[in-house]
Amino acid sequence: MTKNNNSKNPLHGLWALTNRDLKKWYKNPVILLLGIIQPIIWMGLLGKAMNLGNMFTSFSPTLPSTIPQPIQDQIKLAMSDLSKQAMLSIFGTKDYFSYMAVGMMSFIVMFTAMFSGMSIVWDRRLGFLNKALSTPVARGSILMAKVFSAVIRALVQATIVLGIAYVFGLSVGADFTPLNMIGVYAALFLISIGLSSIFILIAIRSTKQETQMAVVNLLNLPLMFASNALFSTSLMPDWLQTIAKINPVTYATDATRQLILYSINMQQLLFDFAYLGVFAAVFTTIGIVLSWRYLSK
Amino acid sequence: MTSDAVIVKGLTKVFNKNLVAVDHVDFTVKEGEIFGFLGPNGAGKTTTINMLITVLRPTEGSATVCGHDIMKDANSVRDCIGVVPQEYTADEDLTGFENVILCADLYGIPRDESKKRAEELLELVELTKFKDKQVATYSGGMRRRLELACGLINRPHVFFLDEPTLGLDVQTRAASWNYIKLLKKEYSMTIFMTTHYLEEADMLCDRVAIIDNGKIIAMGTPNDLKEGLGGDIMTLDIKDGDADVSDIIRKVPRVKEVKKQDGTYRIKVEDGEETAPLIIEAVRTEGHKVTRLSLTKPTLDEVYLEYTGKSMREEEASKEAFRAQRITMRRARGQSTRGGHP
Numbered sequence: 044m045t046k047n048n049n050s051k052n053p054l055h056g057l058w059a060l061t062n063r064d065l066k067k068w069y070k071n072p073v074i075l076l077l078g079i080i081q082p083i084i085w086m087g088l089l090g091k092a093m094n095l096g097n098m099f100t101s102f103s104p105t106l107p108s109t110i111p112q113p114i115q116d117q118i119k120l121a122m123s124d125l126s127k128q129a130m131l132s133i134f135g136t137k138d139y140f141s142y143m144a145v146g147m148m149s150f151i152v153m154f155t156a157m158f159s160g161m162s163i164v165w166d167r168r169l170g171f172l173n174k175a176l177s178t179p180v181a182r183g184s185i186l187m188a189k190v191f192s193a194v195i196r197a198l199v200q201a202t203i204v205l206g207i208a209y210v211f212g213l214s215v216g217a218d219f220t221p222l223n224m225i226g227v228y229a230a231l232f233l234i235s236i237g238l239s240s241i242f243i244l245i246a247i248r249s250t251k252q253e254t255q256m257a258v259v260n261l262l263n264l265p266l267m268f269a270s271n272a273l274f275s276t277s278l279m280p281d282w283l284q285t286i287a288k289i290n291p292v293t294y295a296t297d298a299t300r301q302l303i304l305y306s307i308n309m310q311q312l313l314f315d316f317a318y319l320g321v322f323a324a325v326f327t328t329i330g331i332v333l334s335w336r337y338l339s340k
Numbered sequence: 341m342t343s344d345a346v347i348v349k350g351l352t353k354v355f356n357k358n359l360v361a362v363d364h365v366d367f368t369v370k371e372g373e374i375f376g377f378l379g380p381n382g383a384g385k386t387t388t389i390n391m392l393i394t395v396l397r398p399t400e401g402s403a404t405v406c407g408h409d410i411m412k413d414a415n416s417v418r419d420c421i422g423v424v425p426q427e428y429t430a431d432e433d434l435t436g437f438e439n440v441i442l443c444a445d446l447y448g449i450p451r452d453e454s455k456k457r458a459e460e461l462l463e464l465v466e467l468t469k470f471k472d473k474q475v476a477t478y479s480g481g482m483r484r485r486l487e488l489a490c491g492l493i494n495r496p497h498v499f500f501l502d503e504p505t506l507g508l509d510v511q512t513r514a515a516s517w518n519y520i521k522l523l524k525k526e527y528s529m530t531i532f533m534t535t536h537y538l539e540e541a542d543m544l545c546d547r548v549a550i551i552d553n554g555k556i557i558a559m560g561t562p563n564d565l566k567e568g569l570g571g572d573i574m575t576l577d578i579k580d581g582d583a584d585v586s587d588i589i590r591k592v593p594r595v596k597e598v599k600k601q602d603g604t605y606r607i608k609v610e611d612g613e614e615t616a617p618l619i620i621e622a623v624r625t626e627g628h629k630v631t632r633l634s635l636t637k638p639t640l641d642e643v644y645l646e647y648t649g650k651s652m653r654e655e656e657a658s659k660e661a662f663r664a665q666r667i668t669m670r671r672a673r674g675q676s677t678r679g680g681h682p
Binding site: 052055056058059060063066067070071169170171173174175176177178179180339 | 390393394395396397415418419421423425426427428429431433434438441442443445446447448490494500
């Protein structure tokens, strides 16, 4: 009765499962909207209202009136020049808003990845996972579908964030060409695929979304702040710099900043990509291997 | 085919090293029959099904489904089975049609073929009119039917139904039975189903196995099991609950067995109608008063009681199963529980 041929594509079902998760998302614009509100708030607060750069650039000292006016002007000019230099040496750009807005792209990718684990918990609790496991779809596909849907969501949201940042006054670097965006997406793709794999792996046996929430809450601040997403690592104490150097978010953010804001340091950029590539490869491999063993109880 | 559709040998599942959910179970399901797994919640029905559908790894023992070993050749098993799980697994955010197509994709059925089959199956379960509506708007009965359509998309050889009528009202349950009978006729499948509704097993199944605490305690056709009881069942209460009149009743001719449970006597008798007056008479001459007497022709209920010593109880299942069941029940009643996807 069953005439299922054996020549069928081993990846069958992968896109169907990915698309299932994506449909939930694009059919419900509210979720999409809520997802990008958070980085907008951050951009508004940290990027505009509490702009770190203003500490340097807006500082205009009142000098004693005994100093003659021309000298005062000279001093102020020198101060402003110094503050620009300080900004450049710490953030690599004179404009903190642009600096943190690009970091926000890593931020949204990170958050989307973190919550991707939740949906596998839901699938387990509602019985869909068991149902999928009773079909000949590859176990690795079940896991990778979750990863890919998170990646696609993350990339779309990052694009929206970049667009909004541009409207709010992000100024791209002098060397920027639209071609650089390919590199930006590649970097975000790699960080997203690696982080999603980690968080889906954490959720792979779980039946409680409370546990997932706790994990997300525990990890989001360290991942965010022990990186260069918002602040330059050069301002950090040594121990934090060490963590930031391990944190893949640092490399994704550095790569995207180089491609959007800075002039490219090829050696550093290649290292960023190498690090992200290894990170993504290692965790997807672990994910696929473990899904064979642990997806079913 | 001559071989049995499902052969189970010594199948065992132990959770967390000490909770024995299924305990060395043996049975076979013949080609083309409806085989019922009957037992209270937590008896091991779903665990057994989950092992047979290759979702759960057995701790011990083996089984073959359509001739394929569930451990060594799991993918061949998956190709030849259809599954309707206890929960409503259809995606609420998708339409009925999209859900069936999704299932087809999981089996790798080419799109032109899957569309044809989806239309045909939705027609069969009478959901054609609602196929482009979101599943969130479906009633419990409609969802069950959609699950049936999804489970049949790969033209399964053996069809597994886990509690196919859980949480449905009486009419919808009766309608579901008709669908199951129709499906069997239409596709001549072997059906393996679990239930804790006795009348359901009685109505649908060619053979049933009664499972309790992970062990099969009786197996046979519903009629054989009922006849195995060897007579009618009488229950009797007397006014003085503390006195024991078992021995008096035993002396009455044609009484085969007397058990006292919670102050009520369960008496197995032949020719219940004629024997009842004799029992009342015997009890009265010993100075006791009968307050209530009922006589039932044996049903699976009595069979169940006979073998387990307790009536079908809603035993507290694991918390997790309970929670899942509650979600299912709530959905069955048509209140949507939205799975939040952040």
